[in-house]
Each structure stands twice: as C-alpha cells, then as structure tokens.
Amino acid sequence: MAKLKTVSVSTSMTEGYTISADIRGHKVTIDQPENARGTDLGPTPLEQFLFTMAGCVSTIARTAAMQQKIDLRGMQVSASGDLNPAGLLGKPSDDRVGFTEIRIEASIDADLTDAQKAEFLDQVCQRCPLHDNVKLASTVVHELVDQR
Numbered sequence: 001m002a003k004l005k006t007v008s009v010s011t012s013m014t015e016g017y018t019i020s021a022d023i024r025g026h027k028v029t030i031d032q033p034e035n036a037r038g039t040d041l042g043p044t045p046l047e048q049f050l051f052t053m054a055g056c057v058s059t060i061a062r063t064a065a066m067q068q069k070i071d072l073r074g075m076q077v078s079a080s081g082d083l084n085p086a087g088l089l090g091k092p093s094d095d096r097v098g099f100t101e102i103r104i105e106a107s108i109d110a111d112l113t114d115a116q117k118a119e120f121l122d123q124v125c126q127r128c129p130l131h132d133n134v135k136l137a138s139t140v141v142h143e144l145v146d147q148r
Contacts, residue, residue, distance in 0.1 A: 018042075050079040050102070056130040057104060064124050065110070074109040102134060 013019045017038040021028045030045050032038025043051065054077040065072035081099035088097055104125065108117045125131045 019045075046081070046083075050081060053102065053104065053130050053134070054079040056128050057106065057124055060128045061106075061108075061120070061124045064120070064127065068120075070110050070112065070120070072108070072110050076107045078105045079103070080105075104131070 009021055009023055011019050011021045017032040017036075018041050019030050029042035030048050031041040032044055034040050038044075042048075057077050057079075058075055061075055061077075062072060064070075079102060081102040083097070083099045084093055084095035086093035087095060106121050108120065110117070110120075112120060
C-alpha cells in the first residue's frame, strides 16, 4: 500500500452561520443567504462542495493533459446536485440527507474528437479524489473533543 497523505482543514464558527478557515494563508468563508438567516458572506456549504467537485475535476484534467501532452486550452465544468432539504432542516423525510445525484458536465477546449474528449473526461473523473469520495463510500468518523 502506498504512503497516505493527510489533508486537514480547521474551521471556526462564532455567531450566526458564518464559518471561516485559514487554509495555507487563504481566507475561506461559507455562510447562508440572508433569507436563510445568514449574512451571505460566502457560498453555502453545499455550493462550496459542488464548486470543489468541479474544481477538482478541472485540476486533475490539467494534470492529465500535461502528462498526455494534450494542449488543453480551457475547460468549463459545472456540478449540480439534487437533495430534499427536509432532513437537514430536522423535518421527517424518507429521503437521505445528502445529494441523491450529482451531475458533472464539462466542455473541453482541445484538439480532440468528441469521442476522445469523452474518454479523457472519463479518465479524469476516475483520477479525481473528490469524484471517487462521492462515487464510493468513504469511512467518515466523528468525535467530540475538549474545547481548549
């Protein structure tokens, strides 16, 4: 088995729904819209999650294109997902809390046929860690730690 790399992020929430993090010197904020009692200082966690999925696909595409010597002039990736918000609001629901489906759509600007672009996108998605984490079940553990 290969040596594993641990990636960590710590967040802070004080008042309201604004959650912030300093990730390697980058200030990141998520929040809720004002109509959901937030201050709209950033995207919601669900929007950020979808942005991260699309961004990861794009990043892996850039790496794969360089490795395969493909002149990838640009790429637009959209991610969308469907969920029933009842569960996250604490209301009874037979649906799961998370997305029931996530759709990744990509437009690739490269000198490839449509079939080659589709194959390239398949390869990219197979290499994308976030795509993998959503497609296949990952173990998620949680624990309460002492506040210091």
